[in-house]
Amino acid sequence: MPDSKQSAPSGTYHAVLAGFLGWTLDAFDFFILTFVLAPIAREFGTSIPALALTITASLATRWIGAIVFGLFADRYGRRIPLIVNILYFSLIEVLSGLAPSYKVFFFLRLLYGIGMGGEWGVGASLTMESVPAKWRGLVSGFLQEGYALGFLLAAGVYRFVYPHWGWRPLFFVGGLPALLTLFVRAKVKEPEAWHRSRTDWPTYRRAIFRNWKRFAYLVILMAMVNFISHGTQDMYPTYLQQQHGFSPQRTSDFTAFSMVGAICGGLAFGYFSDRRGRRRAMVTAVLLGIVMIPLWVFAPNLPLILMGGFLMQFMVQGAWGVIPAHINELSPDQLRGFFPGLAYQFGVLIASGSAYFEARMAHLMSYGRAMGLFALVVLLIGAIVIYFGPEDHRAEFGRSAPAGT
16 A cells, blocks of 8 residues: 555556446446336336335345455455446346336346445445555545435436436446446556455455454444435435425436535545544534434425435435445455445345335325434434444554454
C-alpha cells in the first residue's frame, strides 16, 4: 500500500474508479426495479407486495455471491473475480427484461442477487487496500455513494425511458455495465496488501474460525445498517406514487434529489470519520436521521417533501459512507475479500424483508406512517449497535497479524 505521505500512483486511481463504477452500476441494476413495481405487477397479474418480494429475493441470495466471489478474491486476487461478477449480473439483468411471467422474473431476481452480493466485497477490498490510510474514510464515502449514484442513474433512466417504452427496456439498459470489464482488465492492478496477505488454504481456514466473534459482530452491524438503508429507500418511490400521487417524472425528480443528498452525506461523514473516528461519525449520522423522520414522511407541501428526502438520505448514506473503511479495517488481512462481503450480505439477508414488511404495513396504515415507524426503530437500534462495537481506525493493511477476538 502506498505510504500515506506520498501521492497516490495512477494504479490507486484506477482501483478506486473500478470499485466505484462497479458498485454504481450494480446499484443501478438493482434500483431500476424499485421504480416499476406497479406496472410489472399489473402486467404479470399480481400485487405490489408480491413484486416487492422480488426485491427481497435479490437481497436474500446475495450471501451466496459473497462466499463464492470472496473466497475467489482472497485466493486468486481481486481483478478476475470482479470481471466475472460484472459480466454475470449484467447478463441476468438483461434476461430479467425478457421474463415472460412472474415466476420466471422471481427466479431471475434470485440469480441476480448472487451477482450483486459478490461485487461489493471484492470491489471494497480492492479499493480500501489501494488507498493511503489517511484518506480511507473519504474514499470509503466516495465508494459507497456509488450506490446512491446508481439510484440516481436509475431515476434518470426511469424518467426518460419508461414513459415512452415501458419497463422492459430499463432492464436492457442494465446490461451496459458489462463494458466496465474492459477497463478493469486493462488498467486495474492487484493491491500490494493482497500479495502480502495471501496464504495457504489451511491457514486461511484457521483464520476464519479464529475470528468468528469479530465476524458475528460485523453481521449484526451490517444487518442494522441494511435495515436503515433499505427501510428508507426501497419503497420511497412507491410512497411518492401511492400516497402523494406523483407522476413518473416527479417521482424520478424527487428520488434523484434525495440521492444527491445521499452522495453529499457519504462524502461529508466519510471525511469526518477520518478526523474523528468511524463510530462517532456513524452514530452522529444515525441519530440525526431520527430527527429527520417527521420532515421525511409527514411534510405537508412539495418543498418540504423535497427537503425531507434530501436530508434523510444525507444522514442514512452518511452512516453508510463510513462502512467500507470501517469493516475492512475490522477484518483480518488474509480474509479481507471474504469477511467484509459475507458479513455485509448476511446483514442484507437478515434485512431482506424490509420492503415487503413496509408494503404490508402500508395496508394497515399510510405509507408515511409505516415507513416512519420502521425507520425510527431501526435507526435507534442501529445507533446502539454501532456505539458499543469495536473500531480499528486507520489499521495498516497487510503488515500485521490477523485481527483477534
